[in-house]
Amino acid sequence: MALPLEFESLTEAISGMGVDENALISTLGKSQKEHRKLFRKASKSFFVEDEERAFEKCHDHFVRHLKLEFSRFNNAVVMWAMHPWERDARLVKKALKKGEEAYNLIVEVSCTRSAEDLLGARKAYHSLFDQSMEEDIASHVHGPHRKLLVGLVSAYRYEGNKVKDDSAKSEAKILAEAVASSGEEVVEKDEVVRILTTRSKLHLQHLYKHFNEIKGSDLLGGVSQSSLLNEALLCLLKPALYFSKILDASLNKDADKTTKKWLTRVFVTRADHSDEMNEIKEEYNNLFGETLAQRIQEKIKGNYRDFLLTLLSKSD
Amino acid sequence: MASLKVPSNVPRPEDDAEQLHKAFSGWGTNEKLIISILAHRNAAQRSLIRSVYAATYNEDLLKALDKELSSDFERAVMLWTLDPAERDAYLAKESTKMFTKNNWVLVEIACTRPALELIKVKQAYQARYKKSLEEDVAQHTSGDLRKLLLPLVSTFRYEGDDVNTMLARSEAKILHEKVSEKSYSDDDFIRILTTRSKAQLGATLNHYNNEYGNAINKNLKEESDDNDYLKLLRAVITCLTYPEKHFEKVLRLSINKMGTDEWGLTRVVTTRTEVDMERIKEEYQRRNSIPLDRAIAKDTSGDYEDMLVALLGHGDA
Numbered sequence: 001m002a003l004p005l006e007f008e009s010l011t012e013a014i015s016g017m018g019v020d021e022n023a024l025i026s027t028l029g030k031s032q033k034e035h036r037k038l039f040r041k042a043s044k045s046f047f048v049e050d051e052e053r054a055f056e057k058c059h060d061h062f063v064r065h066l067k068l069e070f071s072r073f074n075n076a077v078v079m080w081a082m083h084p085w086e087r088d089a090r091l092v093k094k095a096l097k098k099g100e101e102a103y104n105l106i107v108e109v110s111c112t113r114s115a116e117d118l119l120g121a122r123k124a125y126h127s128l129f130d131q132s133m134e135e136d137i138a139s140h141v142h143g144p145h146r147k148l149l150v151g152l153v154s155a156y157r158y159e160g161n162k163v164k165d166d167s168a169k170s171e172a173k174i175l176a177e178a179v180a181s182s183g184e185e186v187v188e189k190d191e192v193v194r195i196l197t198t199r200s201k202l203h204l205q206h207l208y209k210h211f212n213e214i215k216g217s218d219l220l221g222g223v224s225q226s227s228l229l230n231e232a233l234l235c236l237l238k239p240a241l242y243f244s245k246i247l248d249a250s251l252n253k254d255a256d257k258t259t260k261k262w263l264t265r266v267f268v269t270r271a272d273h274s275d276e277m278n279e280i281k282e283e284y285n286n287l288f289g290e291t292l293a294q295r296i297q298e299k300i301k302g303n304y305r306d307f308l309l310t311l312l313s314k315s316d
Numbered sequence: 317m318a319s320l321k322v323p324s325n326v327p328r329p330e331d332d333a334e335q336l337h338k339a340f341s342g343w344g345t346n347e348k349l350i351i352s353i354l355a356h357r358n359a360a361q362r363s364l365i366r367s368v369y370a371a372t373y374n375e376d377l378l379k380a381l382d383k384e385l386s387s388d389f390e391r392a393v394m395l396w397t398l399d400p401a402e403r404d405a406y407l408a409k410e411s412t413k414m415f416t417k418n419n420w421v422l423v424e425i426a427c428t429r430p431a432l433e434l435i436k437v438k439q440a441y442q443a444r445y446k447k448s449l450e451e452d453v454a455q456h457t458s459g460d461l462r463k464l465l466l467p468l469v470s471t472f473r474y475e476g477d478d479v480n481t482m483l484a485r486s487e488a489k490i491l492h493e494k495v496s497e498k499s500y501s502d503d504d505f506i507r508i509l510t511t512r513s514k515a516q517l518g519a520t521l522n523h524y525n526n527e528y529g530n531a532i533n534k535n536l537k538e539e540s541d542d543n544d545y546l547k548l549l550r551a552v553i554t555c556l557t558y559p560e561k562h563f564e565k566v567l568r569l570s571i572n573k574m575g576t577d578e579w580g581l582t583r584v585v586t587t588r589t590e591v592d593m594e595r596i597k598e599e600y601q602r603r604n605s606i607p608l609d610r611a612i613a614k615d616t617s618g619d620y621e622d623m624l625v626a627l628l629g630h631g632d633a
Contacts, residue, residue: 119435122472132474135511154470155450156438162446198451
């Protein structure tokens with residue numbers, strides 16, 4: 001048998017995201033002892049030659065890597081089967097536990113879900129953790145972001161189509177002034193937090209339009225030093241763009257362990273919302289020149305890939 | 317316990333609607349008939365009567381009542397007839413408007429209704445006023461009042477009985493520190509009051525009392541009694557821990573024509589009759605040595621008096 005090709009396809013099967021289960025069965029499964037030895041000798045990233053004792057040791061990395069890549073499908077399935085409310089409640093809890101670097105998840109959940117879905121997540125939080133989401137966040141987050149995060153998760157926004165444009169305009173002015181003035185950071189300004197955490201998304205769209213006209217610059221161009229505030233704005237105003245960006249980040253070859261996990265989260269939490277999913281697909285295509293489906297096909301392997309593609313096709 | 321008395325054989329909603337329609341017809345209005353029906357039906361029954369009335373006579377019962385009745389009696393009947401969530405939404409809207417401003421109403425609604433009821437109030441508010449309660453409260457308040465009221469109306473409190481004793485101790489300490497420093501609108505102070513469950517808060521405040529010798533409201537009274545924010549803060553705490561006491565106070569002030577909450581009597585009776593009016597009556601008697609219905613009879617008259625007294629459970633079903 002042509003050994004080098006086998007090695008290549010075997011290595012290929014366990015590199016990148018997900019694992020090619022079928023390839024593993026047909027190559028590794030069917031392999032003889034000697035072939036595996038040759039494979040271990042050849043795979044310097046996964047095995048280390050102990051010359052003195054004449055055997056090839058596993059790198060920790062090998063075991064960990066496989067565990068992680070095998071678990072992607074596992075996690076996607078568990079998350080998918082779960083009730084969306086529980087899913088979101090657990091995401092918020094996990095983010096809280098992880099600390100400041102994960103608070104973007106709290107922003108994502110509170111700003112991109114519908115009012116009923118966010119309320120549902122808060123109900124699930126009561127049931128799962130015996131306390132309210134807001135009390136947990138309020139007691140664990142200190143500093144300038146507390147008011148914003150508590151306000152965002154406590155929101156139960158109006159979702160109808162009535163909007164007072166002059167109110168949106170005057171609030172755009174307030175926001176413009178807040179951004180321009182020095183002193184207190186934008187995210188700490190009461191009026192900014194009030195507007196972002198209580199107004200309907202439609203009102204905010206109107207405000208966005210007025211802000212850009214007044215200021216001559218884009219509200220979504222990074223008006224605050226707080227990345228959480230900037231993210232909240234993006235999630236509230238252009239969720240499809242937000243999701244496209246984080247999907248791209250998760251599929252990037254230099255993505256770190258945490259970022260790669262975003263892929264599962266976005267797919268699983270958005271797949272049931274066909275309209276939104278279609279918007280995300282369109283936005284992604286516009287931004288990056290290929291379709292999400294193509295990208296998944298190229299970059300992901302095995303059951304994980306098939307599962308993602310199936311979720312993606314629900315909105316076709 | 318509710319004070320509402322409903323007959324054991326409730327007439328069909330069709331019959332009730334017909335009687336009500338008769339009460340409006342011809343010269344004048346038969347107020348006694350209106351009271352004898354509406355004051356003896358629970359929320360579900362009143363809702364049915366409204367649907368049937370609208371289907372049969374092509375008019376909203378509330379509109380008919382508005383045309384026929386007036387003054388305090390009208391307000392009492394209207395508020396009573398509304399479904400509880402709609403009623404609270406109406407009261408909340410009224411309380412944010414300039415000339416009828418009343419922050420106590422918001423405190424009552426946010427602190428004495430169960431969490432899921434409060435959600436229904438918000439839904440009713442959005443349906444009727446095409447905006448959210450939170451955005452209106454946020455827009456119409458500022459400074460310390462907003463700092464307190466906005467999280468209060470936004471919160472979705474956990475309603476379990478679990479209490480974390482260590483947490484109660486540490487948060488009682490925080491509260492005491494802030495009270496000693498007179499930092500009554502401190503972030504942590506407000507955080508504790510506006511996010512913790514009622515059970516947890518109860519434990520915290522008990523601990524406060526045991527550890528520091530005074531109930532927190534006593535400490536909050538040491539400032540001059542003119543401070544609106546502090547008055548509201550005390551009302552928040554009372555509503556969260558001992559609502560009957562708060563409602564007794566509102567009733568007492570309203571009946572004795574003290575303070576500015578003139579509609580307090582109507583509001584408390586119509587909003588608590590189906591909830592805990594019996595307890596409020598006991599509290600009132602305890603505190604004022606006169607039964608509530610007698611105090612109301614002394615202070616009010618006519619149809620308005622009859623309506624209130626009927627809701628309190630006196631008179632026949």
